[in-house]
Amino acid sequence: MAELVTDYLEGALPLHRRLAVNLHLFRCPACTRYFDQMRRTIALLRRIRPPAPPEAVEEAVLRRLADARAGIDQEGHDRGGAAEP
Structure with a gap:
């Protein structure tokens, strides 16, 4: 049962x-x-609501998303244009 x-x-x-x-x-x-x-x-x-991520994590994720849109890889190198959607 x-x-x-x-x-x-x-x-x-x-x-x-x-x-x-x-x-x-x-x-x-x-x-x-x-x-x-x-x-x-x-x-x-x-x-129960999930806890909010620490501010530093949220900032890091948003920064990586912005970099990806701008065509910058994780090491800070320009990939020559915006990332493909």
């Missing part, structure tokens, strides 16, 4: 499998508790 929890909670199971899981959950308090715990865990995880 545990292998079906994600597909069940995301609504990805075919109807016949979903009905079978529903019947099992109706009869099995242990699985019902497990599914409820997973439902709450998934809801909490969806609320």
